[in-house]
Amino acid sequence: MTATTADHDAHTPVPQQRGTARRLLLGPGWIRAVSIAALFGAIGFGIVVVLRWWGGWHPILDGQPLVLVSGLVAAPLGFLAGIGTFDYWTYYALGHPTRPEDHSSHGARSWRDYFRVNTDHKVIGVQYLVTTVIFFLIGGLLAMLMRAELARPGMQFFDTQTFNGLFSVHASLMIFLFVIPAFAGLANFAVPLMLGAADMAFPRLNALSFWLLPIAGLMMVLSFVVPGGAFACGWTGYAPLCSTHQPMGAIFFNQGVQWAGASSIMTALNFLVTIITMRAPGMTFWRMPLLVWANFTTSLLVVIATPFIAGSQFFSMFDHVMHTSFFDASNGGYPLGYQHIFWFYSHPAVYIMMLPGFGIMSEVIAVFSRKPIFGYRLMALSLMAIVVLGFSVWAHHMFVSGMASWLRVPMMVTTLLIAVPTGIKIFSWLATIWEGKLHFNTPFLFALGFLSMFVIGGLSGVMLGAVPIDIHVSDTYFIVAHIHYVLFGGSVFTIFAGMYYWFPKMTGRMYNETLGKLHFWLTFIGFNLTFFPMHLIGIEGMPRRVADYAPKFAGINMFISLASFGFGASVLVFLYNMITSWRHGPIAPSNPWRALTLEWQVSSPPPTFNFTEIPQVVGSPYEYGVPGAQHAILAPTRAHETEEAEVPVS
């Protein structure tokens, strides 16, 4: 942030116009956000009271519809309107003159610009990352509390309601508020630059997608303080436990998922349109960096699959609040229906949480091995293969659910086949590293950590694909181990790699390499000590999602808890490094990694509109070691001067 400010020190501030007080109150911003949120909340409250009174029910006796309509739907909409995400569209809809070249909400000139609606993809990328890291910390803290309780059998610190809330909110935050949006944040920053575009296709939609996220996250965290406690039915929210047997916290989960899902869908549409229509001249699909390919395929998954989880959560919430019976068997509902709809999203969601990481890996591994990506086309095609196969495996989460038993073998075959494109990627990365000139900077360390950990997660995935093994270990700690090897050893390692890799480009400053390496080793060791023993206790007979367990698992659980505290503490090194480097790190050159992709050919941080002129792409982005090879031809860099000239004067 400071670096950006420094760049703009010479820039004359926008002259203050008349009616400053009026603008402060009525212009887009936090004051208006709070007041309109309160107003909308009150209107929502009023509508429910009037309708209930009219329908002959007691107007306020039942808190759930009131909280739902006023707190979880109307107030967030008011917040979005107040903070200013709809302003431009409202002008347009009301017939006011629009300002086609209005860039007043674009780019960051001071730290304040990160706290308002901003349409610059680079600012939005940073907003995403900071927000998601905050939810990562909260989610991690919940995990620490959980491990404290699990250190010994029996109940020590929490009652079961709180404990079940801890693991439910932990998983929901990590999935919906960290892994998925952190990838969206990294891609938001990198993809338009890599394509040679000035911004995303729909910058205002992009801003709206971001502002939905804090709403979703806050809803899940706040569910701890509502009467009855947080939703305690797991992040999977299986019906009928979640739809009819939960306190009010359950609807905070249902609605939180809706807001996060809406954000996801809008971002994915934006990526698809951007990637299809805004590639620089010469940037054919076969010349796109694999990060762009990865986000293209991820966006396809998001757009097709996310509406299914929206549906499942609406049905579940209707059962809860309006006493419908979609999943209530005693009134003709079908509980397994929930699982089918839920997993039709949530299995592809595993790839939504993996493919962008694959993209980051391809960038980092090629750059730090100084070699072209091995088998580029097969790498891109295997992403597409995963997308297609990803939609045909959902019921492997349901081998013991009681669904039609013939469905198990075909789902097993497709599940096992996904190992093939995934294997292609692993082997191609290894071949890329082979005979390279390896530079062990922090991003590359995390990439190597990813390769080794993801192989373990992938292999335990193959074990789970085999139905007889799955029947034995499903819903045990083996599953907990597997998903953490895939989602932490896989996804989170790639997120860390990406954050270190693009840190110089985002902030204009270098991070501390020694601290980065220390962070990697603490994470790598702590992670394995925490999660590897979970395979063992799972196979031996410890179910997951329990606060209390058989005494024979006491020793190993104490070990896991102690390891997890060390593992959790490693995040502090990361935080310290990021914060101090952002403020005082050495100024970063435009291309510290000597990478070929386009984002490294402009200044760090890039000018507000990325490129002086749209570049002409002439070759592959991975031609390391090829004499005279070029990825793109750029206009001569006069970044600082052009930036000054391009800043619009309103």
Next chain:
Amino acid sequence: MRRGPILALLGIGTLAGGIAAAVALFLPWLPPVASTQRARMDEVFWFVVVICIVIFAIVVAALVYSVLRFRAAPDDDSDGPPIHGHTGLEIVWTLVPTVLVTAIGIFSAIVLARNDALGSNPLRINVTAQQFAWSFTYPEAKNLTTGTLRLPINRSVLLTFTSKDVIHSFWVPEFGQKQDTVPGLHTTLHITPTRVGTYPVICTELCGLGHAVMRSTAIVMERGAFAKWLKSQTAATSSPSTAVSGAAVFKNNPCGSCHTLTAAGSTGKIGPDLDKLPQYAQEAGQPLEQFIHTSIVDPNAYVQKGYPKNVMPPFANLPKAQLDALVQYLIQSSKKG
């Protein structure tokens, strides 16, 4: 490739594979085998584990060798050789995994089909799951119902599950079989016990606040002992005496998994402590007998402070004789405690 790298790769691969194999063999991964289904599952398990160890060893060998061998000097700004791919290699690492996973798929499908096949003359047992307890009914023995699952050795058993409230899941690790119980569905599971012993019955699907304590026991008996037990139980249910019957009702219903009652030896902590019933009744301002009766058939009528509502299912369907016996039993036990 020269011979040096191949030898080094083999060496690292063998070491990695050896360590993985040692972890697989020397740690007690799998609980004892107590059914034919588990024995077959173990075959698939070890088949897949061997494949996994080989793949893991190959990846680790390539990775570790590269890290040791291809490190660039700090001042080396040159690039590696511009190798863009190798069609032969790419075909190999597409086809070999395809063959391996196909083999796993075929093996698994065969085992699954055999595990699903029911033997002749199966013992049928109806299993009812509810928050937070299991009950097992033997239709062959005048619908005898118990809280503990007793099975004869070497006889095919067909379990049919129903759930009264939410989804639960029945798992006995030593049997290697698991099945969810779904409200509105009758799901089934086949088990052929092969080893006499006592094993835990574990609920593995999150079913609410008492999920962790939703446990029971499966006892595999010699066939003669089983027949004898079945006969004695059938006889016992037809001649109840009040005091004994109250304790039996408490035991055969899930009370103990959530409530502490010293007289019954139960230590559940999900619901209120039943040793303190007289004190609770006083706080509720009701006579003890009426208070206990109402709390069983309509638990939400009065919820003790500090405990959530809607957790205890109503037991309004208990036969009157059993209900009265249970109430008397609780009055006597709590006054003692």
